Amino acid sequence: MLPAPPLSLLVLALLQGSSLLSPSSAVDCQEVQRIELSRTSGAPQEICVSPGLRTRFVFDSQFTVNLQDEARFVEVIHGRTTLGLLPPGDMGRGERLRLTVYFKEEASSDGVTFVLVARQGQATRQVEVYSDRPSRASFQQEVAQEHANDQRLQSRVEQLQHQLELLRAECDDPSGLRRLLVSGEMDAEGIRARRISVKSGPSSKSLLFMVEGHIYRSSQHVVVAVMLRNASSEPWTADGALLVDKHGKNWKAIRIWASSALLPDSSQLVVLEVRARGQELQGDVTVKLWGAESRGISIHDVPVP
Template sequence: MLLGGVPAMVPPAVAACEDVQRVELAFMPTTAAREICVSPGLTTSVRFDAPAVVDLQDEVRFEEVVRVRRLLTLMPPPDMVPGERLRLTVHFEGDASSRGTTFMLVAHSGQATHLVEVFRDKRTRESFQQEVLQERARNEQLRKELARMQALLSQSGGLRSLIASRTMGVNGIQAQMLKLEVPGPSEGGLSFESGSSYRADGSVAAEVWLMNSGPEPWTVAGASLVDAEGEEMKGMKFRQEEVIPPNERKPVVVEVDATNKQAQGELTLKLWDAGGRSITLPRVTFP
């Protein structure tokens, strides 16, 4: 039984980087954002269909920059952070425009575009054919991955997954209702309504239903479970399917790693959100 945690704050998601990117300048508005995905430690090459001169913002920071007339190969600064943007200006030979063409190198974490093909004029027939072949290979890979995932899904679920993951032993999964005496709402406006606790091979878990009498929605950002000796249990994971709106009750599930000899007696469970609104549940017991 594996329960994923809910982070307190997640940075905005960025689109996945294409392995090969093709840019046709003749068909792009001059105001269009021309972005190139880069990442520290990964090499990106920019190939032009005509001789070009390039200028890199903060070039001294770059780990590697190699120029030839129609090719630029670079490895971004090692300290470039995700979301950081550096300007790349391209001047084609014979181009009357003094401003040149500008690209933005946008830093991503662990992913980068391997090759960028820049076409000053219309793309060649060979370039289109190469793209079609690449897309066919990519689609075939996706089909194989989909078939693999469907095969795994057909084998998972129900007791099969619990047995295969060694979560459930010969004693099954033990469960009991939680009968906690928690006086009134906490300072954060949270109160315990009902719950249950579980023990499986290698872990214990608890599902607690909380009432939010505060004025703002509540989302769990952290949790701790302390045993009777004052030791915090390791491997805390938590899960919340829905935010708890004001004046509503919703469940939160927590799980920690525990042997059969651990998590015995009365434990203390504490849950809190990113703003510090918390609730402490004493005398939590597990089967």
């Protein structure tokens, strides 16, 4: 039977084993790591990385790199002053890979070496590297400007999200009087309406005619709803509409609605909407509706409420 190893050898073996793990455990995985090269001792700077997590280097001048085992990396993105890394998927905890950076403004330099130390599920998201104080100040100003732009963008996104929530609320309650009041669409006079007189049948040209109709007015819009009948043998689809006032001014429809094409020998409701605030549109108007194939209908002497 072999003699047991001396206790001192076991202790030495344990100490040697723990020393192999100590570098990785000593790495502080900061969210953002700032390195000012003018204040470092020249020793390689350790950077915490992890498979599946991106680490982005930001420099204050243009550069080239020499990355150990670059072919193993899932992603290496070179920018003008940035470098994005997605470490190898098989990079084990404690594994160390060298990254040497050469600044173009310092062609004679031996470069700056960083050591990428693998951790599981922890990584430094951004490493900001400053080669000297003046450029550091300039770069900080640029970072601050980008941060301000991000804040403005975030504010705009929040504003759009709020508007989207309001629109969703309106869609959930499309017929509610509350929505009309809050939006300013309905004032104290409410929604006013007039019946449109039926004066004639289909014209020989378009074979379209109105069966019945109404015109409505809110504080901001005028809506015409007419039941049209298609006496032709071809379907008809509304493609455009406008109102012509007594001065000859055209009020183009901002929206036209119909459930489907108007089939031959059938009737269907067609609704058009014109933006007209307050007293902008008064008196009798002519309603003009036309289809994609140019067939249309004109309805005269329509009284605006």
